[in-house]
Amino acid sequence: MSNTLEITNLNVSIGDKQILKDFSLTIPKGEVHAIMGPNGTGKSTLAKAIAGHPDYEITSGEVLLDGESILDMEPDERSRAGLFLAFQYPMEIPGVSIANFIRAAKNARLSEDEELNAPAYYKELYEKMDMLQIDRKFTARSVNDGFSGGEKKRCEILQMAMLQPSYAVLDETDSGLDIDALKVVSEGVNTLRGDNLGVLVITHYQRLLDYIVPDVVHVMYDGRIVKSGDKNLALELESKGYDWVKELAPAGA
Amino acid sequence: MATPTPEIEVDRESGNFKYEESHKYDAGYGLTEKTIDYISDVKKEDDWIREFRKRALKVFEDKPMPTNWATKDLENIVFENIRYYLADGQRAKKSWDDVPDDVKETFERLGIPENERKFLAGVEAQFDSEAAYSNMKDSVMKQGVIFMGSTEALMKHPEIFRKWFGKVIPTGDNKFSALNSAAFSGGSFIYVPKGVKVSHPLQAYFRINAENFGQFERTLIIADEGSEVTYMEGCTAPKFDTATLHSAVVELVAMPGAKIEYVTVQNWSSNVFNLVTKRAIAHEDAVVKWVDCNIGSRLTMKYPGVILKGKRARGEVLSIALANDGQHQDTGAKMIHAADETTSNIISKSISVGEGRSTYRGQVHMPKHLKGCKNNTECDALLINTNSRTDTYPAITVRGNDNSVQHEASVSKVSAEQIFYMQQRGMSEGEAMSLSVNGFVNDLTRHFPMEYSVELKRLIELEMEGSVG
Numbered sequence: 001m002s003n004t005l006e007i008t009n010l011n012v013s014i015g016d017k018q019i020l021k022d023f024s025l026t027i028p029k030g031e032v033h034a035i036m037g038p039n040g041t042g043k044s045t046l047a048k049a050i051a052g053h054p055d056y057e058i059t060s061g062e063v064l065l066d067g068e069s070i071l072d073m074e075p076d077e078r079s080r081a082g083l084f085l086a087f088q089y090p091m092e093i094p095g096v097s098i099a100n101f102i103r104a105a106k107n108a109r110l111s112e113d114e115e116l117n118a119p120a121y122y123k124e125l126y127e128k129m130d131m132l133q134i135d136r137k138f139t140a141r142s143v144n145d146g147f148s149g150g151e152k153k154r155c156e157i158l159q160m161a162m163l164q165p166s167y168a169v170l171d172e173t174d175s176g177l178d179i180d181a182l183k184v185v186s187e188g189v190n191t192l193r194g195d196n197l198g199v200l201v202i203t204h205y206q207r208l209l210d211y212i213v214p215d216v217v218h219v220m221y222d223g224r225i226v227k228s229g230d231k232n233l234a235l236e237l238e239s240k241g242y243d244w245v246k247e248l249a250p251a252g253a
Numbered sequence: 254m255a256t257p258t259p260e261i262e263v264d265r266e267s268g269n270f271k272y273e274e275s276h277k278y279d280a281g282y283g284l285t286e287k288t289i290d291y292i293s294d295v296k297k298e299d300d301w302i303r304e305f306r307k308r309a310l311k312v313f314e315d316k317p318m319p320t321n322w323a324t325k326d327l328e329n330i331v332f333e334n335i336r337y338y339l340a341d342g343q344r345a346k347k348s349w350d351d352v353p354d355d356v357k358e359t360f361e362r363l364g365i366p367e368n369e370r371k372f373l374a375g376v377e378a379q380f381d382s383e384a385a386y387s388n389m390k391d392s393v394m395k396q397g398v399i400f401m402g403s404t405e406a407l408m409k410h411p412e413i414f415r416k417w418f419g420k421v422i423p424t425g426d427n428k429f430s431a432l433n434s435a436a437f438s439g440g441s442f443i444y445v446p447k448g449v450k451v452s453h454p455l456q457a458y459f460r461i462n463a464e465n466f467g468q469f470e471r472t473l474i475i476a477d478e479g480s481e482v483t484y485m486e487g488c489t490a491p492k493f494d495t496a497t498l499h500s501a502v503v504e505l506v507a508m509p510g511a512k513i514e515y516v517t518v519q520n521w522s523s524n525v526f527n528l529v530t531k532r533a534i535a536h537e538d539a540v541v542k543w544v545d546c547n548i549g550s551r552l553t554m555k556y557p558g559v560i561l562k563g564k565r566a567r568g569e570v571l572s573i574a575l576a577n578d579g580q581h582q583d584t585g586a587k588m589i590h591a592a593d594e595t596t597s598n599i600i601s602k603s604i605s606v607g608e609g610r611s612t613y614r615g616q617v618h619m620p621k622h623l624k625g626c627k628n629n630t631e632c633d634a635l636l637i638n639t640n641s642r643t644d645t646y647p648a649i650t651v652r653g654n655d656n657s658v659q660h661e662a663s664v665s666k667v668s669a670e671q672i673f674y675m676q677q678r679g680m681s682e683g684e685a686m687s688l689s690v691n692g693f694v695n696d697l698t699r700h701f702p703m704e705y706s707v708e709l710k711r712l713i714e715l716e717m718e719g720s721v722g
Contacts, residue, residue, distance in 0.1 A: 051677050052676075052677075053673055054669070054673070074676065074681075074682075075676035075677055076676040076677075076678075076679050076681050076682070078677075079676065079677050079678055080679045085677050091671045091675075093671060093674075093675070093688070093692055094693065095691070095694070095695040095696065096688055096689070096692035096695070100688075101688070102678075104678075104684065105678040105679045105680060108678075108680045108684060
């Protein structure tokens with residue numbers, strides 16, 4: 001069994017419009033990859049499509065999680081198989097507390113005759129909230145309901161920490177964050193980095209990559225990766241701007 | 254190939270199973286004076302009850318269906334195809350050991366004896382037309398509390414019950430209260446003496462087992478001055494191809510300073526017409542609280558009300574209605590302010606799923622001459638998927654300058670994006686929907702008695718999982 005999230009020649013459409021074009025990318029466990037690119041180039045589509053959002057039609061291609069295809073799986077099955085998506089715009093779930101929400105997500109991973117150990121669960125929850133500098137009073141608040149942008153993103157990383165996925169896709173986790181919140185969220189992600197986790201960071205700005213230092217940086221344009229390199233590629237992109245990448249796109253695309 | 258018929262039919266839902274019926278007394282199909290004589294003879298009723306029934310039958314026959322404001326689906330009830338009295342002719346037993354095996358098993362599967370041991374002060378379990386089991390803890394009996402079936406209570410304690418019987422809800426209140434007054438059988442009669450506070454709830458469980466049948470229980474609760482009582486009722490029926498009718502009348506009398514809390518959790522199968530009239534009179538400083546959870550049924554029409562008759566009386570209706578595919582929950586509340594400084598509170602939460610339909614009808618009445626009355630009404634509707642429908646008809650009549658009313662209504666939707674978000678965390682579509690629904694009703698249910706909020710949560714989960722196609 002290969003320890004990678006492997007995306008091969010993925011073509012994705014919304015309605016009549018093709019967004020991803022023969023997109024390929026392999027993320028081994030233990031590595032952090034970053035995808036940068038201008039707006040409207042398909043970064044968020046990639047995130048939603050591999051998570052199984054019903055609006056995104058995969059017309060061809062393959063996504064293998066540790067060697068197993070996940071394309072026929074429901075979104076919840078993909079989650080339980082180890083895929084986590086930190087949303088760019090996390091949804092509000094009124095009336096459902098964070099503690100109950102994460103608990104329900106954990107319970108969904110247990111077999112029918114297993115039961116979550118409540119004291120151990122709360123111990124773990126509080127530890128991880130402390131790490132992300134989330135006030136413990138938040139456990140009783142409804143998921144994302146009335147949260148600031150920074151609170152929402154911290155709550156996403158809290159869920160990631162609690163669910164311990166093998167692959168995590170962070171979709172514009174830096175958007176809407178001030179510099180302090182950005183540092184806290186990044187530290188949280190860095191704490192979770194390790195041999196058992198592959199991370200794909202999707203971002204528009206290089207700034208986030210000062211804090212979450214990637215092993216590989218990919219530049220995306222018009223539905224595919226046009227250039228890959230090490231962390232210095234992000235700096236280069238920052239100084240040259242995105243117009244430069246457009247020239248890298250294949251002719252006629 | 255013929256498969257052996259299983260002794261008991263079961264499926265996913267906890268209430269959907271039935272036992273073969275073996276009734277000694279069957280009043281047959283349709284409702285006439287003869288039917289009433291049959292019921293009165295079997296029950297060995299006093300003449301005044303027989304006459305009461307017969308007068309009610311006339312009113313029932315004369316009253317048109319309320320289809321000028323309510324759903325036309327009412328016209329699909331064929332009264333001639335319904336049986337109005339089914340019983341085995343035995344008195345309600347005081348011990349579960351004496352209850353016939355099939356009836357006992359029915360209630361065991363519904364968890365009644367277990368709940369009785371755990372947290373109830375008394376239980377009455379009705380099977381079709383009559384109670385099969387009725388018992389109260391000795392300690393409660395010693396306090397002078399009366400808890401028995403309607404027939405027995407009218408015979409044994411007419412001095413207490415006759416005074417209020419049919420007074421809170423007159424026979425002619427509506428077509429279905431008249432129908433109940435003609436054919437009533439079963440239900441609970443409760444009297445709580447002055448100053449007695451019943452520490453644990455009294456529970457009734459209404460079970461319909463027979464097909465083509467109407468259940469018409471009649472409940473009257475009188476809480477004397479300064480007393481307190483909580484009464485809970487649960488209802489189920491198996492799923493039949495034909496329509497089943499449940500038409501109850503529930504009257505509550507809260508004497509000065511008394512408190513009555515009436516909790517309903519009904520889980521009717523989708524063939525049941527559930528047309529129930531519930532009303533209370535609250536005297537000075539009395540408090541009446543209706544907690545009404547309506548899950549299932551083909552059509553439910555129910556608007557629990559409180560007549561706030563004495564100064565500073567308080568009425569509350571907290572209701573939750575879940576309308577799934579093919580169901581219509583037409584529910585609401587009535588608050589009739591009839592004295593100064595009376596207060597009322599209505600919180601209604603409805604959930605419409607698939608083709609399900611929810612309607613809220615509220616009536617708040619405050620006449621001009623009253624002072625210091627207050628009402629708060631909140632109606633929240635949750636829609637799950639685009640075919641759902643919800644309507645709100647609040648009728649608030651407030652006159653005079655010294656009264657105040659607050660009304661809020663909201664409609665929200667569980668979006669596909671919310672479901673996707675939850676699924677991305679590992680919950681199935683059904684789990685995601687039931688979590689949203691439980692979140693929606695959460696601020697209400699956390700005020701419910703614990704056992705009932707757990708039961709409600711479980712019913713919502715079953716209902717939502719079944720709704721995922």
